[in-house]
Amino acid sequence: xxxxxxxxxxxxxxxxxxxxxxxxxxxxxxxxxxxxxxxxxxxxxxxxxxxxxxxxxxxxxxxxxxxxxxxxxxxxxxxxxxxxxxxxxxxxxxxxxxxxxxxxxxxxxxxxxxxxxxxxxxxxxxxxxxxxxxxxxxxxxxxxxxxxxxxxxxxxxxxxxxxxxxxxxxxxxxxxxxxxxxxxxxxxxxxxxxxxxxxxxxxxxxxxxxxxxxxxxxxxxxxxxxxxxxxxxxxxxxxxxxxxxxxxxxxxxxxxxxxxxxxxxxxxxxxxxxxxxxxxxxxxxxxxxxxxxxxxxxxxxxxxxxxxxxxxxxxxxxxxxxxxxxxxxxxxxxxxxxxxxxxxxxxxxxxxxxxxxxxxxxxxxxxxxxxxxxxxxxxxxxxxxxxxxxxxxxxxxxxxxxxxxxxxxxxxxxxxxxxxxxxxxxxxxxxxxxxxxxxxxxxxxxxxxxxxxxxxxxxxxxxxxxxxxxxxxxxxxxxxxxxxxxxxxxxxxxxxxx
Amino acid sequence: xxxxxxxxxxxxxxxxxxxxxxxxxxxxxxxxxxxxxxxxxxxxxxxxxxxxxxxxxxxxxxxxxxxxxxxxxxxxxxxxxxxxxxxxxxxxxxxxxxxxxxxxxxxxxxxxxxxxxxxxxxxxxxxxxxxxxxxxxxxxxxxxxxxxxxxxxxxxxxxxxxxxxxxxxxxxxxxxxxxxxxxxxxxxxxxxxxxxxxxxxxxxxxxxxxxxxxxxxxxxxxxxxxxxxxxxxxxxxxxxxxxxxxxxxxxxxxxxxxxxxxxxxxxxxxxxxxxxxxxxxxxxxxxxxxxxxxxxxxxxxxxxxxxxxxxxxxxxxxxxxxxxxxxxxxxxxxxxxxxxxxxxxxxxxxxxxxxxxxxxxxxxxxxxxxxxxxxxxxxxxxxxxxxxxxxxxxxxxxxxxxxxxxxxxxxxxxxxxxxxxxxxxxxxxxxxxxxxxxxxxxxxxxxxxxxxxxxxxxxxxxxxxxxxxxxxxxxxxxxxxxxxxxxxxxxxxxxxxx
Numbered sequence: 001x002x003x004x005x006x007x008x009x010x011x012x013x014x015x016x017x018x019x020x021x022x023x024x025x026x027x028x029x030x031x032x033x034x035x036x037x038x039x040x041x042x043x044x045x046x047x048x049x050x051x052x053x054x055x056x057x058x059x060x061x062x063x064x065x066x067x068x069x070x071x072x073x074x075x076x077x078x079x080x081x082x083x084x085x086x087x088x089x090x091x092x093x094x095x096x097x098x099x100x101x102x103x104x105x106x107x108x109x110x111x112x113x114x115x116x117x118x119x120x121x122x123x124x125x126x127x128x129x130x131x132x133x134x135x136x137x138x139x140x141x142x143x144x145x146x147x148x149x150x151x152x153x154x155x156x157x158x159x160x161x162x163x164x165x166x167x168x169x170x171x172x173x174x175x176x177x178x179x180x181x182x183x184x185x186x187x188x189x190x191x192x193x194x195x196x197x198x199x200x201x202x203x204x205x206x207x208x209x210x211x212x213x214x215x216x217x218x219x220x221x222x223x224x225x226x227x228x229x230x231x232x233x234x235x236x237x238x239x240x241x242x243x244x245x246x247x248x249x250x251x252x253x254x255x256x257x258x259x260x261x262x263x264x265x266x267x268x269x270x271x272x273x274x275x276x277x278x279x280x281x282x283x284x285x286x287x288x289x290x291x292x293x294x295x296x297x298x299x300x301x302x303x304x305x306x307x308x309x310x311x312x313x314x315x316x317x318x319x320x321x322x323x324x325x326x327x328x329x330x331x332x333x334x335x336x337x338x339x340x341x342x343x344x345x346x347x348x349x350x351x352x353x354x355x356x357x358x359x360x361x362x363x364x365x366x367x368x369x370x371x372x373x374x375x376x377x378x379x380x381x382x383x384x385x386x387x388x389x390x391x392x393x394x395x396x397x398x399x400x401x402x403x404x405x406x407x408x409x410x411x412x413x414x415x416x417x418x419x420x421x422x423x424x425x426x427x428x429x430x431x432x433x434x435x436x437x438x439x440x441x442x443x444x445x446x447x448x449x450x451x452x453x454x455x456x457x458x459x460x461x462x463x464x465x466x467x468x469x470x471x472x473x474x475x476x477x478x479x480x481x482x483x484x485x486x487x488x489x490x491x492x493x494x495x496x497x498x
Numbered sequence: 499x500x501x502x503x504x505x506x507x508x509x510x511x512x513x514x515x516x517x518x519x520x521x522x523x524x525x526x527x528x529x530x531x532x533x534x535x536x537x538x539x540x541x542x543x544x545x546x547x548x549x550x551x552x553x554x555x556x557x558x559x560x561x562x563x564x565x566x567x568x569x570x571x572x573x574x575x576x577x578x579x580x581x582x583x584x585x586x587x588x589x590x591x592x593x594x595x596x597x598x599x600x601x602x603x604x605x606x607x608x609x610x611x612x613x614x615x616x617x618x619x620x621x622x623x624x625x626x627x628x629x630x631x632x633x634x635x636x637x638x639x640x641x642x643x644x645x646x647x648x649x650x651x652x653x654x655x656x657x658x659x660x661x662x663x664x665x666x667x668x669x670x671x672x673x674x675x676x677x678x679x680x681x682x683x684x685x686x687x688x689x690x691x692x693x694x695x696x697x698x699x700x701x702x703x704x705x706x707x708x709x710x711x712x713x714x715x716x717x718x719x720x721x722x723x724x725x726x727x728x729x730x731x732x733x734x735x736x737x738x739x740x741x742x743x744x745x746x747x748x749x750x751x752x753x754x755x756x757x758x759x760x761x762x763x764x765x766x767x768x769x770x771x772x773x774x775x776x777x778x779x780x781x782x783x784x785x786x787x788x789x790x791x792x793x794x795x796x797x798x799x800x801x802x803x804x805x806x807x808x809x810x811x812x813x814x815x816x817x818x819x820x821x822x823x824x825x826x827x828x829x830x831x832x833x834x835x836x837x838x839x840x841x842x843x844x845x846x847x848x849x850x851x852x853x854x855x856x857x858x859x860x861x862x863x864x865x866x867x868x869x870x871x872x873x874x875x876x877x878x879x880x881x882x883x884x885x886x887x888x889x890x891x892x893x894x895x896x897x898x899x900x901x902x903x904x905x906x907x908x909x910x911x912x913x914x915x916x917x918x919x920x921x922x923x924x925x926x927x928x929x930x931x932x933x934x935x936x937x938x939x940x941x942x943x944x945x946x947x948x949x950x951x952x953x954x955x956x957x958x959x960x961x962x963x964x965x966x967x968x969x970x971x972x973x974x975x976x977x978x979x980x981x982x983x984x985x986x987x988x989x990x991x992x993x994x995x996x
Contacts, residue, residue, distance in 0.1 A: 019551070039737065053517070
């Protein structure tokens with residue numbers, strides 16, 4: 001085999017993998033947005049077959065030979081091809097350990113599970129979801145062994161979302177955060193709370209849709225390359241760096257939910273749209289890890305979106321979309337309301353401070369589920385106990401409890417810690433950004449372009465070209481969760497006069 | 499190979515073909531509805547690769563061997579498997595004549611063409627579309643040779659949409675219709691025209707959307723298995739008999755357009771939803787031919803949807819959706835308005851009588867384009883000349899002329915005659931239906947279920963289990979276009995006092 005021939009085959013392989021991913025994405029997007037209700041079965045058949053075909057394509061020994069050949073000649077490859085080969089070898093090694101049949105079965109299961117979870121959540125019926133969740137957990141334990149049998153199963157899964165992440169590190173990380181967040185929370189508990197009742201006035205969906213359009217404009221999202229849809233659980237889906245979709249959900253009695261979900265998903269979209277052209281249709285397209293992805297979404301959502309300069313910049317326009325609802329509200333009141341700290345039930349509606357506690361509950365449960373220390377049937381009870389312990393709230397039902405998130409139904413175990421890691425990465429990125437450029441002057445004028453340009457340069461552009469840890473280092477320097485804790489303390493000291 | 503093993507492989511092959519078709523459909527649906535504007539490139543890459551993979555899967559010699567093996571043992575097969583084998587052998591023979599590269603190139607071309615056509619139509623710029631159309635025509639001429647080199651190229655393409663159809667037959671068919679329609683048209687031209695100006699009052703999109711929901715209810719379309727979307731050009735897309743989508747377009751100055759496009763596409767959807775379960779995920783799923791498909795859509799649209807009993811049944815409710823716009827209108831006036839005969843520019847807005855003349859223009863042009871007697875650059879001129887000759891109208895621009903339809907941009911040459919054939923099949927089905935059951939009593943009460951049950955029994959249920967000609971025979975008896983001409987004469991004699 002000539003090197004050029006091998007490189008052509010490498011490109012062809014990756015284009016095929018892109019095509020299968022695009023097919024999956026289109027079916028998923030359809031299934032979660034416009035598809036008629038009783039149509040999961042047919043989509044499941046298609047997704048199962050496509051997963052099997054992709055599996056066959058990627059796991060054939062010929063692929064292994066091609067990758068070995070290229071790896072042996074890696075010194076002759078440019079950075080792009082070397083990195084592609086390295087990443088594909090890693091995926092190949094992992095995938096070839098999963099039997100094709102199990103892989104297909106799992107693809108069909110997650111499709112079914114999504115449907116069942118929706119119905120279970122709607123009816124707050126954990127028993128409906130339980131058998132499916134049991135299968136999902138069993139699959140993930142088995143897959144963890146395939147991924148890396150030398151690791152504890154949950155460590156092997158964590159590694160999927162943030163390479164190198166371990167329970168040992170996260171136990172330390174979360175206990176640092178908990179030690180600093182819990183006292184803050186107690187101090188705030190003694191202070192007077194701002195009034196945020198105006199956020200829960202009646203906000204018609206149509207006006208909220210227009211407000212979302214405005215927010216996307218402020219974020220600098222080009223609508224010719226990024227649309228917004230509506231789903232039960234908001235998400236970002238990327239076909240390529242010219243085609244990204246975000247979704248949100250409109251709650252007429254809570255304008256805050258869609259507002260911050262749009263900014264959050266918009267942050268994910270900014271990342272995907274900012275990735276360089278020359279990695280498209282390769283395994284290096286797309287964000288590098290879940291932790292880094294969440295650092296971007298939560299950067300826009302919290303560090304910018306819940307900052308005072310940002311609120312002051314957008315509030316006059318916000319009031320134009322909701323003149324009746326916000327006529328008696330000032331920017332200062334709005335700022336305080338969107339930063340009100342209040343232990344609550346729903347992660348996606350949590351304030352910036354208690355958010356990490358929501359993540360810790362999930363981390364704790366996943367660790368035990370995958371470690372075999374907790375049975376699926378006991379999830380609701382454990383969930384409710386931990387919410388009481390960490391957040392001091394009573395969970396009234398599973399809809400507002402352990403059925404609230406879609407992640408498990410999609411087969412994601414080990415994803416949740418990325419949210420907390422991302423928050424912490426982001427705080428450190430902000431600190432460095434403030435050193436490099438004038439962040440708050442432009443933001444106060446509603447201009448996010450310097451912020452976006454900095455993030456594009458330090459994070460977005462690379463896609464998967466660098467290792468996740470190197471991207472973090474590039475933007476954060478030596479990662480230190482204390483920077484995030486410092487940020488929280490300073491922010492809430494001012495807000496609550498601590 | 500054991501027979502059982504071969505049958506299992508046959509099922510697996512068809513499930514894979516279903517999965518690729520579902521992936522295509524999901525990407526197409528997305529591309530025509532919610533996808534951001536500048537995203538055709540990435541979708542084209544995916545569609546091209548998937549087309550290549552499907553091609554490879556289906557055209558491998560192993561597939562040929564499997565089909566030959568089963569065909570040799572066809573006497574041992576039940577009807578379903580025998581028919582599947584027969585159909586797949588036909589497709590295999592045809593497909594293996596198209597080189598894989600050309601097949602992939604063509605898939606990417608049609609994706610690009612759809613995008614270019616949209617822009618060309620928007621700007622009424624035929625020159626923009628011309629180079630793409632030239633490529634499409636060249637491909638189709640080449641493909642026609644692959645399909646059946648013994649046939650004239652256009653005959654080979656016609657055969658794709660309605661098996662056995664030829665220019666010779668269609669020349670006769672269309673001249674029969676023309677001989678009966680043109681005198682009718684002249685007679686009507688001397689009569690007073692009904693007032694239909696109220697159809698072009700201002701009809702807000704939101705109210706039209708609700709009206710569409712109502713129409714789907716009247717048609718008996720179960721929304722858990724059939725949704726409605728919005729696209730430039732309305733279409734029906736079927737994943738399987740439990741998952742069908744229709745689309746429409748809302749024109750605020752013309753309530754008739756979406757009304758009859760919904761009923762038309764609804765007719766296609768009824769067909770797909772009525773197909774038996776045991777042919778799903780096989781090559782026999784889906785309507786049997788374009789002509790039979792159009793017979794169903796145009797049955798609901800015209801024979802039922804533009805009938806007096808139907809209008810009388812739905813008019814009171816229609817007025818509730820549009821109280822201001824229709825307050826001074828009676829059911830009789832509405833009936834006359836939706837049946838007003840007036841030679842016009844746009845096929846999809848044409849009345850039932852002149853519709854076939856629109857089809858004839860396209861038939862004539864396709865015949866010459868594929869036959870090599872007409873250059874693509876001369877299409878606009880020829881189009882305009884034929885519209886003047888057949889319909890007596892002057893075409894002011896290409897947007898309202900040869901750029902109006904999406905078919906050619908999707909690579910469909912030879913489809914248009916199906917519309918006229920379908921209309922003629924439908925008229926004969928109605929005649930037989932009236933013999934079998936009470937059609938108009940229930941329709942006058944807004945109850946379409948007996949009509950739908952008859953069509954389901956005679957047409958829908960079979961899917962591809964019978965040959966198209968046998969489905970036509972089953973529902974029509976010996977096909978005779980004169981029945982359609984009789985129907986038109988009787989209908990318009992009453993409407994216009996001829």
